[in-house]
Amino acid sequence: MLILDGLPDRPINGKTPLTVAKKPNLDKIxxxxxxxxxxxxAPGIRPGSDTSHLALxxxxxxxxxxxxxPIEALGVGIELKPGDVxxxxxxxxxxxxxxxxxxxxxxxxxxxxxxxxxxxxxLNEISLPVEFEVAKATGHRAAVxxxxxxxxxxxxxxPKVVGEKVRRCKSNRAExxxxxxxxxxxxxxxxxxxxxNEQRAKNGLKKxxxxxxxxxGVMKEVPSFKDRFGLRLKVISATALIKGVxxxxxxxxxxxxxxxxxxxxxxxxxxxxxxxxxxSSDVVxxxxxxxxxxxxxxxxxxxxxxxxxxxxxxxxLLDLDLSNVxxxxxxxxxxxxxxxxxxxxxxxxxxxxxxxxxxxxTRFDEFSATKGGLCRIRGMDVLNIALDLLNISKxxxx
Amino acid sequence: MLILDGLPDRPINGKTPLTVAKKPNLDKIxxxxxxxxxxxxAPGIRPGSDTSHLALxxxxxxxxxxxxxPIEALGVGIELKPGDVxxxxxxxxxxxxxxxxxxxxxxxxxxxxxxxxxxxxxLNEISLPVEFEVAKATGHRAAVxxxxxxxxxxxxxxPKVVGEKVRRCKSNRAExxxxxxxxxxxxxxxxxxxxxNEQRAKNGLKKxxxxxxxxxGVMKEVPSFKDRFGLRLKVISATALIKGVxxxxxxxxxxxxxxxxxxxxxxxxxxxxxxxxxxSSDVVxxxxxxxxxxxxxxxxxxxxxxxxxxxxxxxxLLDLDLSNVxxxxxxxxxxxxxxxxxxxxxxxxxxxxxxxxxxxxTRFDEFSATKGGLCRIRGMDVLNIALDLLNISKxxxx
Numbered sequence: 001m002l003i004l005d006g007l008p009d010r011p012i013n014g015k016t017p018l019t020v021a022k023k024p025n026l027d028k029i030x031x032x033x034x035x036x037x038x039x040x041x042a043p044g045i046r047p048g049s050d051t052s053h054l055a056l057x058x059x060x061x062x063x064x065x066x067x068x069x070p071i072e073a074l075g076v077g078i079e080l081k082p083g084d085v086x087x088x089x090x091x092x093x094x095x096x097x098x099x100x101x102x103x104x105x106x107x108x109x110x111x112x113x114x115x116x117x118x119x120x121x122x123l124n125e126i127s128l129p130v131e132f133e134v135a136k137a138t139g140h141r142a143a144v145x146x147x148x149x150x151x152x153x154x155x156x157x158x159p160k161v162v163g164e165k166v167r168r169c170k171s172n173r174a175e176x177x178x179x180x181x182x183x184x185x186x187x188x189x190x191x192x193x194x195x196x197n198e199q200r201a202k203n204g205l206k207k208x209x210x211x212x213x214x215x216x217g218v219m220k221e222v223p224s225f226k227d228r229f230g231l232r233l234k235v236i237s238a239t240a241l242i243k244g245v246x247x248x249x250x251x252x253x254x255x256x257x258x259x260x261x262x263x264x265x266x267x268x269x270x271x272x273x274x275x276x277x278x279x280s281s282d283v284v285x286x287x288x289x290x291x292x293x294x295x296x297x298x299x300x301x302x303x304x305x306x307x308x309x310x311x312x313x314x315x316x317l318l319d320l321d322l323s324n325v326x327x328x329x330x331x332x333x334x335x336x337x338x339x340x341x342x343x344x345x346x347x348x349x350x351x352x353x354x355x356x357x358x359x360x361x362t363r364f365d366e367f368s369a370t371k372g373g374l375c376r377i378r379g380m381d382v383l384n385i386a387l388d389l390l391n392i393s394k395x396x397x398x
Numbered sequence: 399m400l401i402l403d404g405l406p407d408r409p410i411n412g413k414t415p416l417t418v419a420k421k422p423n424l425d426k427i428x429x430x431x432x433x434x435x436x437x438x439x440a441p442g443i444r445p446g447s448d449t450s451h452l453a454l455x456x457x458x459x460x461x462x463x464x465x466x467x468p469i470e471a472l473g474v475g476i477e478l479k480p481g482d483v484x485x486x487x488x489x490x491x492x493x494x495x496x497x498x499x500x501x502x503x504x505x506x507x508x509x510x511x512x513x514x515x516x517x518x519x520x521l522n523e524i525s526l527p528v529e530f531e532v533a534k535a536t537g538h539r540a541a542v543x544x545x546x547x548x549x550x551x552x553x554x555x556x557p558k559v560v561g562e563k564v565r566r567c568k569s570n571r572a573e574x575x576x577x578x579x580x581x582x583x584x585x586x587x588x589x590x591x592x593x594x595n596e597q598r599a600k601n602g603l604k605k606x607x608x609x610x611x612x613x614x615g616v617m618k619e620v621p622s623f624k625d626r627f628g629l630r631l632k633v634i635s636a637t638a639l640i641k642g643v644x645x646x647x648x649x650x651x652x653x654x655x656x657x658x659x660x661x662x663x664x665x666x667x668x669x670x671x672x673x674x675x676x677x678s679s680d681v682v683x684x685x686x687x688x689x690x691x692x693x694x695x696x697x698x699x700x701x702x703x704x705x706x707x708x709x710x711x712x713x714x715l716l717d718l719d720l721s722n723v724x725x726x727x728x729x730x731x732x733x734x735x736x737x738x739x740x741x742x743x744x745x746x747x748x749x750x751x752x753x754x755x756x757x758x759x760t761r762f763d764e765f766s767a768t769k770g771g772l773c774r775i776r777g778m779d780v781l782n783i784a785l786d787l788l789n790i791s792k793x794x795x796x
Binding site: 010036044045366370371 | 753770772784791793795796
């Protein structure tokens with residue numbers, strides 16, 4: 001399953017990056033596929049990349065989505081148990097007197113600090129009434145997990161804008177808020193006097209003297225992919241959020257050499273890793289993030305260029321043995337350049353296998369797909385369709 | 399959202415009113431839209447106009463439909479609270495001795511009485527153990543609401559055919575049936591001796607000496623449109639049932655000057671009211687009833703003529719600023735002239751906006767729509783699709 005994150009678009013003067021780009025291999029895939037449009041969640045529902053990937057892996061996001069905190073935490077390598085409460089976090093600079101909650105945020109990225117390993121280590125030595133874990137993410141980012149708090153209502157301590165005070169966490173359970181606020185204060189005391197920050201101060205850099213929390217979510221009981229489908233899942237991505245979804249459903253996750261989650265990613269490395277992964281996995285999800293970034297950046301030509309950069313690498317997928325492999329090429333959502341964000345416009349989906357009912361579609365784009373043999377399906381359908389084509393799904397009834 | 403009630407049809411010799419009529423503006427709308435077919439409830443499910451309008455406004459009718467009684471009551475202007483039990487009612491003529499339940503219905507419309515204002519006033523002065531309200535509807539019709547009875551099981555007192563006795567109400571709660579039967583008896587006593595009826599008798603007209611109840615439903619807790627979508631809704635219709643749906647979801651309802659709910663309606667007035675309503679509302683639903691009436695009357699040519707009568711007025715909609723407005727033209731259900739009633743045949747739906755993925759459909763009819771870029775959607779989808787096109791919907795996930 002090749003997921004071209006955010007690739008589909010809305011037309012500008014009737015054209016989208018997919019209708020403009022030269023992409024013989026992508027069009028060849030459409031030609032040998034049954035094609036259609038797909039609502040990864042449901043028509044008109046704007047998907048996140050996390051909720052839509054859950055659906056594409058056969059997990060109803062309305063049932064299994066935990067919010068972003070746990071998925072990011074899983075994505076940076078923290079193991080979670082049901083009931084653990086996870087936050088996204090960032091190192092920040094605060095100034096002023098009194099407790100952490102009297103101080104004002106002056107930089108939400110602490111001067112774009114990125115070497116936070118020692119700070120994270122120190123934070124993990126704080127003493128709290130519950131177990132917890134802090135993990136480094138990219139740049140100034142981190143994830144923080146409090147074990148066994150069993151609530152998904154815990155407000156952000158991150159005020160989200162500079163010039164405001166750090167917020168007290170509130171929760172439907174007073175003891176939960178108390179623990180999180182104790183962490184906030186102790187983290188500040190630990191960071192303020194840490195040698196890394198003393199050195200930064202000497203060098204005229206902003207201190208990373210606070211850690212701000214947002215996006216609380218509680219880990220749910222999620223049946224593993226192996227238990228649900230009896231299949232081994234591998235998710236190949238450089239993006240923590242997508243790796244987190246893979247972990248959430250109990251899959252193996254892997255970031256190939258040179259994969260960056262952006263347009264400078266090593267396409268050769270990613271695609272050959274995916275092909276190779278088919279030897280030891282049953283379902284391989286290969287995630288390419290760059291189109292989404294280019295959509296957020298409103299870069300029409302950038303999308304066109306990246307389609308054309310990707311296309312030659314797709315020859316490896318055309319070489320797959322389609323008597324034995326089902327290839328799905330699709331997206332998790334549209335990220336139109338005119339909008340600069342995810343929209344609910346349906347995505348293009350092409351499913352191929354030796355036995356598929358091929359249609360007359362010969363181009364992989366938003367308009368051609370509407371005439372395909374799949375008509376309009378949902379994200380939750382696509383894995384089931386593939387397993388059925390491979391004759392490995394269970395019959396419902398007699 | 400322009401709702402052409404009951405317009406789609408089944409072919410007779412391969413033709414439907416939509417394929418026969420000359421309708422350049424309706425076809426122009428299809429040409430600039432993404433088109434498709436739509437099951438307002440679900441494939442094969444025959445919709446009422448009430449259930450389908452609920453779905454078109456984003457309310458699952460299986461969850462929020464109250465039965466017809468409360469919707470009609472809301473439509474004629476009674477305010478309802480959750481737990482109120484509402485009936486549709488009609489003034490009727492009964493004869494015989496004994497209590498109301500010993501008497502026989504001889505005319506279910508009391509000689510098609512229409513000036514019932516004084517009778518309604520008298521009924522509202524009856525003394526009962528619970529609060530209640532009677533409101534006039536069109537002609538011999540009325541709505542009756544009993545406050546706070548909290549049951550949706552209360553049988554009709556209307557035998558539905560002449561020559562039969564008035565029925566006792568039964569309910570799963572004995573005290574509810576008792577109150578309704580007490581109302582039936584006291585209403586009869588009040589009406590029998592009312593001066594309006596004495597005058598009618600003198601003039602040789604049938605007495606409106608009973609009020610018959612049917613279609614009990616209990617008002618539910620329904621979240622308002624404003625609370626669910628953060629948007630102001632206006633429903634423009636001359637039909638009590640549709641106005642009732644608008645009220646049920648907390649919308650504003652409006653009947654423009656000259657709107658009749660039939661083919662003599664003032665189209666100019668209705669369409670210009672809808673365009674004007676866009677100034678003060680976010681979602682405007684404009685309901686045109688006549689096609690449904692013509693379908694019930696099995697009048698193929700009448701449908702053709704009314705399409706051609708409507709078409710010139712649609713120029714106003716083509717003048718809308720489609721960078722800022724999303725226009726949806728569709729129906730609540732089919733009312734084929736060969737059937738004379740609602741069917742589940744999917745309706746035509748055209749959605750247009752500056753950024754929509756236009757397709758190659760150039761005609762607004764049941765056959766062309768199947769080739770459109772929407773493929774096949776459901777009634778519950780259409781509002782979400784429009785809000786997404788306007789970039790005002792919330793993202794689900796990250």
